[in-house]
Amino acid sequence: MRVLMWINSGSEIPGGHRVQLQQTARALRALGVEVDEHDGPFLPDGDWDIVHGFQLSAGEVAQARQQGFPVAMSTIYVGLAYGTAAGGGGPTLRDGAGRTYRGMRYLRASLRGREPLTRLATLEMEDQLDRMRAWSMADVLLPNAEGEARHIRDDLGVLTQTSIVPNAIDARLFAPGFDRPRLAGTVLSVGRIEPHKGQLAVIEALRGLPDVTLTIVGPTHPHHREYANLCRTAATDNVTLLSGVEHNELPDLYARHHTHVLASWYETTGLVSLEAAASGCTIVTTDRGHAREYLGDDARYCDPADPATIRQTTLAALGDSASASLRDRVTSQFTWEDTARATLAAYERVVALRGPRTSAAAD
Known part of the structure; x- marks a missing residue:
């Protein structure tokens, strides 16, 4: 072949x-x-x-x-609901995500005038x-x-x-960290820095928690440098931002943190959630998309539009123990x-x- x-x-x-x-x-x-x-x-x-x-x-x-x-x-x-409002029936979580995202894009375009608004609608179609x-x-x-x-x-x-x-993940790379001891209150969020991934909402959600530290890891999306600057400005003393991390350095980071948070607006899966689960983190992920097909009831699900639910689910996950059954499922099937x-x-x-x-x- x-x-x-x-x-x-x-x-x-x-x-x-x-x-x-x-x-x-x-x-x-x-x-x-x-x-x-x-x-x-x-x-x-x-x-x-x-x-x-x-x-x-x-x-x-x-x-x-x-x-x-x-x-x-x-x-x-x-x-489709991520980019356009779905019609018919009552609103769903998926519809809400789409309307919020699309509404922000169209509001910005409308403030610039009719021509940018028309151009956006045409490009979307x-x-x-x-x-x-x-x-x-x-x-x-x-x-x-x-x-x-x-x-x-x-x-x-x-x-x-x-x-x-x-x-999928490289199980041989991530699974060895599962049993490593880790400090209480340590939260990690791995992902490209951009509005879609929701790092700013995570920073806001965990602000003012003296016993919680947050480490955000990922390269800045080349089209969203302003968003990365907003994250840096919002970061308080309990937040560390790391950008230049190679993939083979991630296992050690996962193994040193108790909980991994991915508060994206949508994830078909979330590779980092699979990596973190295999590495022994407890998991918080978005309720938008298809992560539940992989993680089932062994993860907690947050609303990326609501920092309060990100805070609640993260604090709950910090009290959980890592799921060996999820580790086994990820490393045997994914x-x-x-x-x-x-x-x-x-x-x-x-x-x-x-x-x-x-x-x-x-x-």
Whole structure:
């Protein structure tokens, strides 16, 4: 099996999408798959059995299809309600997150005038239509959760076959820290610094707690440096912000903190929550998205819009003991080896159904 893993949009932004691509590629190579990785807007020259796209546009998917390559797409879809208000029925948590986020974007645009407001609405519609076209042209979609697959179908009407591929961690890297002693009242939050991840709300939620220390770790999103400055300004004496941490330094950080908090507006999974759970942290995560499919009742769930609930769930988690059952579930079901096997099975089904490659480039 020969595979091209291709990312374009967002390739310059650090985060879970990059980790997912790189770690899946590494684990596939261990299974004997030949994997090439590519960043950029144009399909490179080469001969593969399948192209695996991450955040590709419809035009980029079309390039692969025109060359006769079947296409698998990792969706990393946060749900339509995150960007637009859902209609019909009563409000849900998911709808509320979408309305709040979208409302802030439209308020900022409206304050600048009619033209920026019209431009935002047009771009939002174009982005959504492009995603629908790209995923409809693909041969298989690889969401990370059943809920994600359902939202792709229900929100967008995309009926492309799906194959659930779990998000994962390197269990050998993180699990050894599970039994390490850690100080009471220590809270960690790992993630790219941006409004979506909600670090400012966590800082505000834990302000004024003399027995609680908070460490925030992550690179600043290149488009949200102002938000990072707000976090630094809001940080009190009990808050430490670390930006230059390599991935292999994270296990020690997890193992020195009692509780990990991820108060994002939406998470399909939250790789850092899986890493922290394997490392022996108690877990607080967002109630928006699909983390419950992975963490079940072994985590506490907060409302990212309400610092009071972040505070309450974090204080409760600081009184909990680490869950060995969650550690065992993560390290046995959500490893990159599991991800690679599920990914390879999806590739093989698509290639078998498509048959020999036929295109002008293949002649």
